[in-house]
Amino acid sequence: MTRKFAGVAVALALALAACGSDPAAAPQEGAGSGAATIEIGSLYEPQNLDNTAGGGQGVTETFNGNVYEGLYRLTDAGQVENLLAESEKVSDDGLTYTFELRQGVTFHSGKALTAADVKHSIERVSAEDSQSARKSQLQVIKSVTAPDEHTVVVKLSSRSISLLYNLSYVWIVNADVKDLTTGEDGTGPYKLGSWKRGSTLSLEPFPGYWGPKPANGGVVFHYFTEATALNNALITGAVDVVTSEQSPDALAQFTGNPDYKVAEGHSTTKLLLAFNDRKAPFDKPLVRKAVSSAIDDAKLLESIWAGHGSLIGSMVPPTDPWYEDLTKVNPYDVELAKKQLAEAGYAGGFRFTLDTPNYDPHPTVATFVKSELAKVGITVDINVITADEWYSKVFKKRDFAATLQEHVNDRDVVWYGNPDFYWGYDNKQVTGWVEQAERAKTAEEQTELLKKANRQIAEDAASDWLYLYPQIVVASSKLSGYPVNGLNSQFYAYGIKKG
């Protein structure tokens, strides 16, 4: 027996030695030098590498501006800047745009950028099988031509003041590469190193980049499915920065700790209680207003985000040019809510089913909404569904009374101008304003019209805009130069420095 135990002891000792000999804490090579690799932690892994094939939020975060560039760039402050388009000329009727391309730009494969690539890239987004979220905005494009190597002419069917902004989402890709779902060929400061699905994606500096070299020696995105594991990685130094914190609970361990910086920027993600405006009882604006006034948004935000985030009162977040504070339009006022319900013929309240996505924060919010509405006599049945069912039931079939959903994009108030959208808000005036705004000659005109639309949807309580998410980036205090606003989930990595 003794010999057997000795054997066990040796095996255990060996196992422990194997663990102890290599702590492998943080892969911090060359800390302090400008060429260090930046380790980025994120919850959003790309589904694939093509944003026109369902790559999702993850590929936008990883590739926008880093691997692929557009003719224009949306800065972290929300400004549209020239990038691969050096200049543009607009015809007097606003229907013809002539873009002059930047010269000396090469793809990662070594091929020089030509007007034909740009034509291909724009047409790829509006192609029949494109899954791009921007497809419908680019429907206004009638034709794209390339009269010479460095000139692209875009003809529109009607004026589109958002064209340059929308083009900032169009990746310029090499026209010769057919499949971009598992590889890339862009013009950005980084090229794809390797993608280990379920774990990491690395970007390496592209030596032939036309612009300034990245401030770091490359970046590695580390993907997590669990927020706790992600925060642990930041604490142990396995990652240097977390692109977007999704719960305030974890922040306590970083706030006030000199080793970390917590930045709260502007997000564009709104949490909506979206009514089906086609069906009773929510076809009546008064009922929708009553529901909006019966829910204490401030208390909800405090309980979910502990003081982070903000109230908006309508669809437009502060980073959109047509923002105004509309939180007073449907104030929290239980008595007012009861009065409005009585006026609408629902003095005794009513009952409805709330389709609730099964991931955070929706179930918690649904419970809160249920208890708030109980106070005015409305009974809520919570129906928890998966994201997938949400698409089938709510988005495609419109088979719902009300639902909770987060809307992440900026400038998306324009959906209220589309009566065919899932929530079915149909106000001819708003539809008209949104259309006119797109055809506006000046930015001021566009802003004025969209402000009107935004005010009107608040007056009609087209939906109940519960709150605007905070955008919280936590980083090691050694790090600088990272974006804090993360507009549309972009995360430009080329300015990040360690030490």
Added chain:
Amino acid sequence: MARYLLRRTAFLLGSLLLAASLLFVLLRLLPGDPANALLSIGATPEQIAAARRQTGSDLPLPEQFGAWLGGLARLDLGTSYVSKLPVGGEIAARLVVTVPLTLLAFALAVVVAVPVGFLAAHRAQRWYGPLLSGFAQLGIAVPVFWIGMLLVTVFALRLRLLPAGGFPREDWAEPGRALAALTLPVVTIALVMSASLIRYVRSATLDVLGSDHLRTARALGESFAGAMWRHGLRNAAGPVIAVLGIELATTFLGAVVVESVFALPGLGTLLIEGISEHDYPVIQGVLAVSTFAVLVIGFAADVAQRLVDPRLRTRLGRS
């Protein structure tokens, strides 16, 4: 033995076919559409139709089923709807993590559980006998993710001895780093697994210790160790091997929780991703491979039992 092996292999293939068909049907009963994973809010009807074409969810079910079985027969698990990568390759990449994780945990659990379980039985009268049994009971009661989080807090966050999670990008190119990444997950699984193993080893040992043949062997002048070695262990091993097979299979399937706590890119996390994206080829592929692994483990345990215990090889023992 040869006929037995042949029969057992036929049974294995039959089970696999049955499992594959069940999987296919059950997945299709879930509400929703795999095409949804490709859409974003604001998708147009044409985009929805294109997504359905792309994922093949517009094809009739028998056609989808035929394609899946045909692929399986050629060992081709298809292409992910979402990532567009071959499922076989994705699974192989994840097995690099999950297989060592499972086997190391299993080995550690056996190395701990066998002597401890034996001691708990042999020294049941001493003070530490009941203590060891008590530890085993506790280990069974505590959820595995909690043990994982506890180990992370102590060894990764406080003591900074080991990484809190993740796996090296270079896989096993630097075995030291890969082992370090697996240490806490391995210990987590091994703790839970050894807790239940200890109980089985203990009761098997108790049975043997109280048996007539052991007493007779001692009476004939064998030392305790000698009697145990020659007559005791083999008898105790039978039931323990059966349990080991089940435990190994459970660990392989249960790795999903531990992988998620430790952010390991293993088979379990691939399955979760597949389910959340409604990616049928990935879900089917992972489950088919897991089913296969479980069946093979069961098969191996059966064979091992027959090797250890000659009685199972007789006509009588088979009944």
